[in-house]
Amino acid sequence: MRLIGYGLRVFPLQGVWRSPTGQFVCTCGSEKCQNPGKHPLASLAPRGLKNATTCQSTVERWFTRAPAANVGLATGLIIVLDVDPRHGGDESLRQLEAVHGPLPLTWRVLTGGGGEHIFFRPPAGVEVRNSAGLLGPGLDVRGVGGYVVAPSSLHASGRTYEWSVDHHPDETPLAPMPDWMLEALGPPATGPARPASEWRQLVAEGVVSGARNNTVARLTGLLLRKNVDALVALELMQAFNAARCQPPLSEEEITRTVGSIALKELKRREVRDGVR
Structure with missing residues (x-):
């Protein structure tokens, strides 16, 4: 399977077949299936996307036993922007590109439902989580803990998922996720406190394009959680940007980023303090 050659982790999904009535239905057999051809094939992958692998022998065994199965592609090591035109995703993307410029050339898949899957490489050490609608209506992001249906799979519409001719992995490099997109998705989910040494190293060494925002x-977020005044935090981030971001972002971009995080922190404090 060529997907493995691109470093993509895959696992089997239920397939889609044409019933005697001419309709395409899920191989799970449920007449009320809400996600035909899109949910894990439990008989082969009982843990779903957690069974995803790049092991050639395992993948060959799966799809030899279930040749009609669709292919699930685990995300996290790669990020997928799911553009769903049925919910306005194409228009949302046009509006974002009008503000931030066109998306970089990267891998794209034409989905069986008439939309697109746009692939990106996340910044090193950054976990991008799944989200729905944060970038705009009809725009979902599949990251850590998520998956998408991969090319060659059959959609309930009767169409297959296919690599875009102009954005095929054989011809096109995988682009890093744009800074503005990472900023719009907000800071990573909070987890265990980072050691002070990590923060010191980050401030001392700085960052390059792809991880600046x-x-x-x-x-x-760190400064505001320590009750540093938002205006002071803004001045400190402008100084960090000028001295440690290569190349520096614009002052306007830093102001927008700090303002966005400050609003999120304000809402967090209101919830914490019971403010309505």
Whole structure:
């Protein structure tokens, strides 16, 4: 399977077949299936996307036993922007590109439902989570803990998922996720406190394109959680940007990022304090 050659982790999904009535239905056999051809094939992958692998022998065994199965592609090591035109995703993307410029050339899949899957490489050490609608109506992000249906799979519409001719992995490099997109998705989910040594190293060494916005967001969140005044945090981030971001972002971009994180922190405090 060529997907493995691109470093993509896969696992089997239920397939889709044409019933005697001419309709395409899920191989799970449920007449009320809400996600035909899109949910894990439990008989072969009982843990679903957690069974995803790049092991050639395992994948060959799965799809030899279930040749009609669709292919699930685990995300996290790669990020997928799911553009669903049925919910306005194409228009949302046009509006974002009008503000931020066109998305970089990267891998794209034409989905069986008439939309697109746009692939990106996340910044090193950054976990991008799943989200729905944060970037706009009809725009979902599949990251850590998520998956999408992969090319060659059959959709309930009767169409297959196919690599875009102009954005095929054989011809196109996988682009890093744009800074503005990372910023719009907000800072990474909070987890165990990072050691002080990590913060010192980050401030001392700085960051390069692909991680600048996310790093500014993380540092802003750290300062605000320590009750540093928002205006002071903004001045500190402008100084960090000028001295440690290569190349520096614009002052306007830093202001937007800090302002966004400050609003999130304000809402967090209101919830904490019971403010309505």
